[in-house]
Amino acid sequence: MERKYLIIIAVIAVVCIAFVALFFSGAIHNGSFAVEGTTFGPGTYVVGTDVPEGYYSFDGQYDLEGNAEFKASSNGGLTISNDDVKLESGAKITIHEGASMKYEGK
CATH class of the missing domain: 1.20.5 (Single alpha-helices involved in coiled-coils or other helix-helix interfaces)
Incomplete structure (x- = not known):
């Protein structure tokens, strides 16, 4: 026994x-937790449902609908940075083939 x-x-x-x-x-x-450094590949994600709110870095082409905060970069001219983009709940991100996004933390 x-x-x-x-x-x-x-x-x-x-x-x-x-x-x-x-x-x-x-x-x-799940949408409320992810380990810092987690990389998400091609697909469509809803912040707060599929991925948590927080800061993300993007590599490659993506589309974003909803609220986000971007940082400006003055590296040779004024551009918008794809690093440390703050995504807020309800935003919808579509990552295209060959691209990715990396969760940097809250």
Whole structure:
């Protein structure tokens, strides 16, 4: 009888560890939490539902609908930076093929 309980506990522990590992690697995510450095690939995301509010860096082409705060860069002329873009709840981001966005934190 004791061996049966040990096997059940071991299976539950393995499932919990696998879930935590997938969650912190970004394979599993929700709209309220993501680990800093998580990269999101092509697709459409809604802030607050699919990805959390916070600061993101973009690499490549993307479309954005909704509220966001961009920083200006004066590197040889005034341009808008794709780094540390603050996305607010309800914004909709479409990342195109070959592009990505990286979660920088709150």
